[in-house]
Amino acid sequence: MKKIIVSIIAIVALTAAVPARKKNIWLCGDSTMANKQTNTYPETGWGMPFVYFWDSTIAINNLAKNGRSTKTFINENLWQQVIDGASEGDYVFIQFGHNDESVEKKDRYTTPAEFKANLTKFVREARAKKATPILLTPVSRRKFDTLGNAMETHIVYSTLTKEVALAENVLFIDLDEKSRALYQNFGKENSTLLFVQLKPGEHPNYPDGRIDNTHFTELGARLIAQIVLKELKELHTDLNNHVIVPKAK
Numbered sequence: 001m002k003k004i005i006v007s008i009i010a011i012v013a014l015t016a017a018v019p020a021r022k023k024n025i026w027l028c029g030d031s032t033m034a035n036k037q038t039n040t041y042p043e044t045g046w047g048m049p050f051v052y053f054w055d056s057t058i059a060i061n062n063l064a065k066n067g068r069s070t071k072t073f074i075n076e077n078l079w080q081q082v083i084d085g086a087s088e089g090d091y092v093f094i095q096f097g098h099n100d101e102s103v104e105k106k107d108r109y110t111t112p113a114e115f116k117a118n119l120t121k122f123v124r125e126a127r128a129k130k131a132t133p134i135l136l137t138p139v140s141r142r143k144f145d146t147l148g149n150a151m152e153t154h155i156v157y158s159t160l161t162k163e164v165a166l167a168e169n170v171l172f173i174d175l176d177e178k179s180r181a182l183y184q185n186f187g188k189e190n191s192t193l194l195f196v197q198l199k200p201g202e203h204p205n206y207p208d209g210r211i212d213n214t215h216f217t218e219l220g221a222r223l224i225a226q227i228v229l230k231e232l233k234e235l236h237t238d239l240n241n242h243v244i245v246p247k248a249k
Contacts, residue, residue, distance in 0.1 A: 022059040023242070026082045026131075028073060028122070029095035031215060032139045032224075033064035039205055043196050043212075044221035046139070046228065053229050058242045061085065069099035069108040070118035079122065088130035091239060093228075094122050095175065097138030097157035098214070112160055119164040132237065135165045137176035139224060142183055142195055142213035150184040150191075152176070173231040179224055194220030 027033055027047045034045040047062040054060065063078050073079050073096070082092060096119070100110040110118060119135065126133040137158040143151045152158075158176040165172035183191040196217055200209040216224060233240055 022057055023239075024059050024061055024086065024090040025054075025239075026086060026090060026092045027060065027062040027064050027095075028079065028082060028093060029064035029136075030068050030098045030138075031064070031066035032098065033062070033095055034066055035062050035064075041205060042198075042203065042217045043215045044218045046216065046221045046224040048225075049218075049222040050225040050228065053225070053243055055242045055244055058239075064095075067099055067108060068096075069102070069110055070096045070115055070122070071100065071110045072108050074118060074121075079125075083125055083129060086126065086129040086131040090129070090131040091237070092122070092126040092131050092133045093136060094119065094126075094133060095136035095138060097154050097161065097176075101154065101157050112156060115157060116160050116164050119161065120168060123164065123168045123170050132171065134171040134173060134232075134235070135161055136173045136228070137161045139175050140177075140180040140183065142191055144183075144188040144191075148188045150180045152180065171235050171237070173228060173235075175224070175228065175231075178227045178231060182223060182227065193217065194223065 032045060033047040035048055036043050036045055045064060047064055051060040063081055065078065068078065086092060099108040100115050103109050123133045123135070138154045141153040143153050145151055154176050162172070183194065186194065194216060196210055196212040196215050198206050198210045201207060202209065229243070
């Protein structure tokens with residue numbers, strides 16, 4: 001009897017010692033989401049501050065890369081890394097469109113039909129791994145009309161993303177719309193603070209300056225990440241249980 005009790009205690013102790021598997025969030029997308037090197041600072045992808053919202057049971061795997069479309073994400077086996085690594089309970093965030101719509105860049109351009117087919121592939125293959133896909137429209141570029149109204153910059157490919165989300169009954173975040181509202185709130189002039197806009201000599205990484213209405217500064221990336229988190233909370237997934245709530249001072 002003593003041996004049985006000792007064995008049970010040993011099994012329980014061993015089980016308790018094994019840490020629970022972390023839940024993975026896979027970030028699939030382009031430069032607006034990607035991790036950046038120090039030599040491109042202050043350019044910051046929103047996936048970088050996004051990692052700080054989660055407790056220790058969540059692992060963020062940011063596979064987003066500059067210049068990637070759904071086409072190149074597949075061709076370069078980045079999507080295959082998701083499929084090889086994802087498992088039950090994981091979440092797969094999918095945000096493309098910027099480079100898919102670049103007609104002049106043949107290596108990355110995807111037709112509307114191809115774009116929808118690729119997004120559908122991502123959704124179905126993620127689900128086959130028992131992971132939960134979330135489709136996001138491409139984050140908006142900064143563009144204002146003469147009256148100071150933030151303009152749509154991804155009309156076609158955002159609409160295509162919505163169509164796939166509806167057809168596949170998949171979780172969906174309209175980041176295009178929400179980011180555009182952010183720029184509108186800041187206004188035409190102040191919204192430049194969200195993007196990499198530098199005068200010559202202002203930053204050693206860009207000695208000739210840079211005027212960029214696509215890529216974010218650290219401030220812009222953080223605010224976009226906060227939008228994604230807010231929208232995610234409203235989808236009422238179990239990820240809500242793993243968000244770090246700042247302690248009141």
